[in-house]
Amino acid sequence: MSSARGVRNLSIVLLCVIGSRALSQRTPALLQGVVIEAGSNTPIAKATVELRSVSGGESVAATTRTDSAGKFYLSAVAPGSYRLIANHAGHVKTEFAQLNPSNPPPDIRIAMTAAGVISGHVLDKGKPIGNADAVLFKAIYTEGQLSLTPVLAMRTDDLGEYHLFWVPPGRYYLMGVVWDIANSVPRYINPAGTDADAVYMQQYIGRAVFMRATAGGVLDNEAHVPMYYPGTSDPKLATLIDVQPGAQLRGMDIDASAVPTRRVLGKVDGIPAPSAGQTGPVRASVNMRPLIASLNTSSTQSPGATSDPSGNFEIGSAAPGRYLVTATAGNLSGRTLIEVRDRDVTNVVIPLLPGANLSGRVVIERAVPVTPDPAMATVRVALRSDPLIPGVNVGAVSPQPDGTFSISGVPAAGDYRVIVAPILTSATPPDSTPAVIPPAFQNLYVKSIRIGDVDALNDRLHLETLPRDPMVIVIGSNPGTLEGRVVNERKQPVSGTSVVLVHDNGLRYRVNEKSTFSDASGRYEFQNVPPGNYKLFAWERVEPGAWQDPDFMRPFESRGVAVRVNEGGRITAEVTVQN
Numbered sequence: 083m084s085s086a087r088g089v090r091n092l093s094i095v096l097l098c099v100i101g102s103r104a105l106s107q108r109t110p111a112l113l114q115g116v117v118i119e120a121g122s123n124t125p126i127a128k129a130t131v132e133l134r135s136v137s138g139g140e141s142v143a144a145t146t147r148t149d150s151a152g153k154f155y156l157s158a159v160a161p162g163s164y165r166l167i168a169n170h171a172g173h174v175k176t177e178f179a180q181l182n183p184s185n186p187p188p189d190i191r192i193a194m195t196a197a198g199v200i201s202g203h204v205l206d207k208g209k210p211i212g213n214a215d216a217v218l219f220k221a222i223y224t225e226g227q228l229s230l231t232p233v234l235a236m237r238t239d240d241l242g243e244y245h246l247f248w249v250p251p252g253r254y255y256l257m258g259v260v261w262d263i264a265n266s267v268p269r270y271i272n273p274a275g276t277d278a279d280a281v282y283m284q285q286y287i288g289r290a291v292f293m294r295a296t297a298g299g300v301l302d303n304e305a306h307v308p309m310y311y312p313g314t315s316d317p318k319l320a321t322l323i324d325v326q327p328g329a330q331l332r333g334m335d336i337d338a339s340a341v342p343t344r345r346v347l348g349k350v351d352g353i354p355a356p357s358a359g360q361t362g363p364v365r366a367s368v369n370m371r372p373l374i375a376s377l378n379t380s381s382t383q384s385p386g387a388t389s390d391p392s393g394n395f396e397i398g399s400a401a402p403g404r405y406l407v408t409a410t411a412g413n414l415s416g417r418t419l420i421e422v423r424d425r426d427v428t429n430v431v432i433p434l435l436p437g438a439n440l441s442g443r444v445v446i447e448r449a450v451p452v453t454p455d456p457a458m459a460t461v462r463v464a465l466r467s468d469p470l471i472p473g474v475n476v477g478a479v480s481p482q483p484d485g486t487f488s489i490s491g492v493p494a495a496g497d498y499r500v501i502v503a504p505i506l507t508s509a510t511p512p513d514s515t516p517a518v519i520p521p522a523f524q525n526l527y528v529k530s531i532r533i534g535d536v537d538a539l540n541d542r543l544h545l546e547t548l549p550r551d552p553m554v555i556v557i558g559s560n561p562g563t564l565e566g567r568v569v570n571e572r573k574q575p576v577s578g579t580s581v582v583l584v585h586d587n588g589l590r591y592r593v594n595e596k597s598t599f600s601d602a603s604g605r606y607e608f609q610n611v612p613p614g615n616y617k618l619f620a621w622e623r624v625e626p627g628a629w630q631d632p633d634f635m636r637p638f639e640s641r642g643v644a645v646r647v648n649e650g651g652r653i654t655a656e657v658t659v660q661n
Contacts, residue, residue, distance in 0.1 A: 113156040115178075115190025117148045117168050120327065125152025126194055129170035133159065168192045174250045196328035198249040202335045203242045204258040206306075210242020214338060215259040217308075217377070218246055221322065223630035226591030228317060228374060230255060252625060254323045256311035258336030262380040304340040305380040307401045313337030315402050317374065343382050343399040344422050346370070348430025350393035350409045357412070363391035366411040366434070370397065373404040373419075400427075406467075413437060415493045437491040440465070442553030444485040444502075447529070449559070454483035457522055461502065463487050463555065468499040468542040478503070498543045499592065500531050502555055506593060527612035529558035540588030558613070562647040565607040566655040568600040568620045575604025576659045579620045582629050583608055586615040586644065591630055613649045617642035620659045 117129040131154045133144040143164065148154045166178040173194040204214040215237055219230040233254065236244045310320030311334060325331065350366040369386040378384065382401040389395040389409070400422050407430060408417045414434035420427055444463065446455050464478035478501070481487040501507055504519050506528040531539040534551035568579045583596040600606045600620070619629065619642050628634045643657045 111159045111161075113159050113166075113190065115154060115192060116152045117154065117170070117192045117194060118152055120193040120195045125150075126170055126173065127152060129154075129168050129173075129194070131156070131192070132167045132169070134165045134167060166190070166192070168194055170194060172197055172248060195251060197247070198251065198325040198327070198329035198331065200246040200249055200256065200323070200325070200331045200334055201244060202333055204238050204244060204260070205242065205335055205337050205339065206260055207339050208337075210238070211260060211338070212238050212240045212242055214238045214242070214261070215257075216244035216246060216336065217257045217259060218249065219255040219257060221253060221255055221317075221631075223591075223627060223632075226630060226632055228631075230317065230374070230376065249325050249329075251325050251327045251329075254325060255317055255320055256323055256334060256336065257308050257377075258311070258338035259308050259377055259379055260306040260338045260340075262306045301340075303343050303399065305343050305382040305399065305401050306338065306340045307380055307383060307403075308376050309336060309338040309341075311336050313339070315341055341402060342424075343401055344424075345426040346385075346397040346400050346407070346420065346422065346430060347426065347428045348395060348407075348432065350389050350395060350411065350416070350432045350434060352414060352416075352434035353389070353391070353393045353411050354414060354434075364411055365389050365391060366393060366395070366409045366432075368395045368397065368407065368409045368432070370400060370405040370407050370420075373406060407432060409434060417493070417496050435493065437493050440489045440492045440549075440553060442487055442489075442533075442555060444481045444487065444555045444557065446485075446526070446557045447559055455485070457526075458483055458485055460504070460520065460523070461557075462504075463489065464501040464503070465489060465492060465498040465543070466501050468497045492545070496545060498545065500538050500543060500553070500555070502528050502531075502557070505557065525559060525561055525610050527558050527561055527610075529556040529612075531555050537588075558649065560649040561610045561612055562649065562651040562653070563607070563609050564611050564616075564618075564645060564647055564653055564655060565605070566618075566657065567604040568606060568657055568659050569604060570659055576600060576620075576622065577602045577604055579604075579622050579659050580624050580626075581606040581657065582619045582621075583611070583616050583645075584619065584629060584635075584642075586617045586642075589614070591632070595629060597626075597629075611647045613647050613651075616645050616647060618645055618655055618657045619643075620657045622659050622661050 113133070117126045117131065118124060119126060125148070127148055127150045129148045129152070131146050131148065132142055133156055135141050135143040144156050144159065146154050146156055168176045168178070174197055176192055176194045178190055178192045200218065203210040204216055205211065215235055217235040218233045220233050222229050222231050234246050234249060236246050238244045307315050309315055310317055311323065312321060313336065314320050323331070350368065353364050353366055356362070356364055366389040367386070368389060370384060372383060376383070380401060382399045383403070385397045385400050387395045387397045402422050404421045405419070406417055407420055409415065409432040411434055414436055416432040416434045418430065418432050420430060442463070444458065444461055446457060458481045461481055462478040463481065465476040476489060476492055476498070479487050479489055504523055505526055528539060531553065533543070533549045533553045536543070536549070538553065564583065568576045568581060570576050577600055579600045581598050581600055584590060585593070585595070596608050596611065598606050598608065619638060638660060641658070641660060643655050645653060645655050647653065
């Protein structure tokens with residue numbers, strides 16, 4: 083395994099001294115080695131090396147620092163399970179991933195990857211602006227949709243300059259933020275710790291915003307919104323920054339000038355008449371929610387309005403972006419998707435429809451039927467907005483012991499995905515820990531979800547009116563197994579590669595794809611695979627979760643290995659690694 087691959091497999095729990103019968107009889111061991119720069123033999127002095135015990139909960143068992151030659155020594159190490167971790171300023175935290183559990187090597191080599199630096203200015207109308215923010219985001223794709231996770235942030239100095247350091251290698255979006263809402267200024271966590279007192283900074287920036295506004299810096303039809311490098315509010319038009327090990331990216335200036343806002347005009351159809359005892363006409367509440375969550379720097383990013391009695395509404399100031407527009411009046415609701423660009427958005431129509439109940443039944447297939455099935459008490463059925471929009475959900479319910487359920491208050495407008503927790507849930511971002519599936523559910527999978535002739539498992543559920551047929555959810559209990567090996571073009575086994583199994587149907591991107599690493603002999607295995615059609619891929623170097631990005635996957639689609647997993651089947655497939 084190469085040193086770069088060892089750096090990549092950071093999450094592997096290492097057994098550097100195993101508590102087997104033979105080893106437990108040994109005397110305490112001496113662990114020694116050297117910390118070097120990845121790709122060279124240059125020693126790294128004053129690196130911190132920690133030995134963390136993972137027996138009975140993780141704790142630091144021993145700590146040392148490397149000497150001028152990069153060497154370290156850990157003496158009197160008792161038998162047990164450990165992780166060995168190296169830290170050094172300007173380098174990516176590294177776990178050593180090449181220890182033999184039964185025979186630790188006499189000289190351990192830990193190769194650390196140099197972190198990068200990004201610096202530049204945040205500009206407002208061509209001039210550097212102090213007390214703005216430069217924020218580095220990791221591009222994360224969840225269910226095939228772009229979301230952004232902040233990694234580092236730095237406030238600009240009085241000359242408008244920022245300096246982001248110790249940046250791990252990878253691909254990032256860089257954002258410049260000029261705050262129009264003083265009380266929304268966050269307290270960022272930076273490599274050196276926290277910023278200065280948040281209240282002081284809010285007051286200071288509040289005065290700066292006021293001075294800019296009174297000086298004519300922000301017009302009534304303008305707003306400062308997060309701007310991606312080099313200067314766009316749309317992340318799809320931004321430049322993705324590739325930070326290589328030790329990269330020094332200077333002069334990365336971000337144009338964060340205020341953008342013109344637009345009006346959104348339309349009508350809410352179906353406003354009900356006043357109910358008995360109600361005074362005055364009924365009006366609809368209209369709200370806009372951005373499809374890609376970002377920093378809230380201006381009220382124009384989530385604007386709203388109240389309609390007149392006829393349903394006409396006008397939102398006077400909306401920042402550019404893609405939005406879900408919702409309208410509610412009494413127990414009626416409706417929604418539609420819009421995009422705000424370089425002109426006013428007119429003729430938006432939102433029909434109001436009553437919420438109603440969606441009934442159905444969950445059936446768990448067992449080799450020996452169980453009635454009532456105790457697992458029903460743990461199952462939760464819900465509808466979730468599709469595409470994924472944070473915070474837009476319909477409440478979850480648990481089936482009755484006989485499997486029947488009813489979801490109330492379902493707005494009969496829009497697209498939904500059916501969630502069957504804890505088996506079929508929202509895909510988790512690659513930097514998140516997936517929810518733990520209880521042991522009783524680990525071999526269960528959602529086999530089908532149907533409403534009459536509608537396949538609500540492999541396709542989104544589109545509701546204009548509630549269906550007459552009940553929803554039937556069938557949970558299978560006879561998954562398959564897929565195993566094989568990863569080879570190169572010369573048919574030689576390749577270890578330490580990322581092996582990914584993705585759905586080759588409507589479930590692609592909608593649920594967590596299965597992933598693992600090939601072992602020292604190039605072998606991999608996936609257990610508890612729901613029956614279905616898949617494609618198998620292997621990469622020598624790939625960012626976790628990159629396979630959830632449709633643009634990333636496009637050039638690899640023809641190279642994937644098509645596999646069919648049947649109920650209870652065990653199949654073998656060989657896959658060629660992609661470089």
